[in-house]
Amino acid sequence: MLFSFSMRAAQRHLKIQEIIHSRDFIDLESLGHSLEVSESTIRRDLMELEKKGIIKRVHGGALSNPSREEILDYRWNSARYHEEKKRIGKAAASLIEDGQTLILDGGSTVAELAKNLLGRSLQVITNSLPIAQIFSNSQSVETTLTGGFLYPRLGVMLGPFCEQMLGSVSADVLIMGIGGITAGGLSNSNTLIVGSERKMIEVSQKVIVLADHSKFGRNAMVHLAPLETANRVVSDQQLAPEFQELLRQHQVELLLA
Numbered sequence: 001m002l003f004s005f006s007m008r009a010a011q012r013h014l015k016i017q018e019i020i021h022s023r024d025f026i027d028l029e030s031l032g033h034s035l036e037v038s039e040s041t042i043r044r045d046l047m048e049l050e051k052k053g054i055i056k057r058v059h060g061g062a063l064s065n066p067s068r069e070e071i072l073d074y075r076w077n078s079a080r081y082h083e084e085k086k087r088i089g090k091a092a093a094s095l096i097e098d099g100q101t102l103i104l105d106g107g108s109t110v111a112e113l114a115k116n117l118l119g120r121s122l123q124v125i126t127n128s129l130p131i132a133q134i135f136s137n138s139q140s141v142e143t144t145l146t147g148g149f150l151y152p153r154l155g156v157m158l159g160p161f162c163e164q165m166l167g168s169v170s171a172d173v174l175i176m177g178i179g180g181i182t183a184g185g186l187s188n189s190n191t192l193i194v195g196s197e198r199k200m201i202e203v204s205q206k207v208i209v210l211a212d213h214s215k216f217g218r219n220a221m222v223h224l225a226p227l228e229t230a231n232r233v234v235s236d237q238q239l240a241p242e243f244q245e246l247l248r249q250h251q252v253e254l255l256l257a
Contacts, residue, residue, distance in 0.1 A: 091257035106156030107177030174204035179220030
């Protein structure tokens with residue numbers, strides 16, 4: 001009997017992984033209907049899968065937990081929540097004033113913002129080759145690359161030379177992506193990335209974080225800064241109320257796209 005029960009649980013776990021991998025997010029009610037089991041059983045299954053690092057439980061359901069290889073791949077990140085990122089990029093662009101000096105951190109969501117800045121009169125400093133490429137033919141956006149070690153797959157320049165260059169400039173606004181947002185603060189997936197982002201924060205008067213709803217409730221590998229370091233967060237309409245309240249408690253302005 002115990003063996004049979006274990007087999008059924010293992011089969012459910014495999015099915016849950018297939019469903020979440022195909023949709024990125026699934027709610028408890030839908031999972032219960034799909035597997036024809038109670039919500040309490042689904043909760044136990046999700047707890048087991050979270051312990052194994054396969055999924056991330058969030059309010060009302062669960063998110064897929066991408067591998068480190070996927071997290072550090074620009075193309076994979078660009079395709080993930082693409083529509084949400086497009087809306088976030090467009091909304092964030094409306095916060096930028098002509099004549100400002102911007103630091104644009106690498107990342108697929110910040111790249112969506114960059115597309116909406118074409119034709120504007122701006123100075124841009126970036127460590128991202130994909131973002132620099134967006135502005136390569138622009139007559140109105142003056143673009144400066146930081147230099148540094150070119151990190152494969154993400155297309156960003158990092159390391160001591162990058163940080164040294166960033167330390168010699170100042171900016172009105174830093175616009176950055178992020179690996180995770182929790183009550184403990186902002187985090188990202190690599191020590192070199194965090195090193196350059198800390199320098200970006202240091203030389204910028206204002207910090208705007210672009211993050212789709214999947215980044216909330218997740219701790220990436222390396223702590224970057226307290227949550228209140230961000231002056232404003234731009235996210236999407238699927239952001240759970242608990243995370244909206246978390247930002248309010250830390251006096252971080254929120255814009256939902």
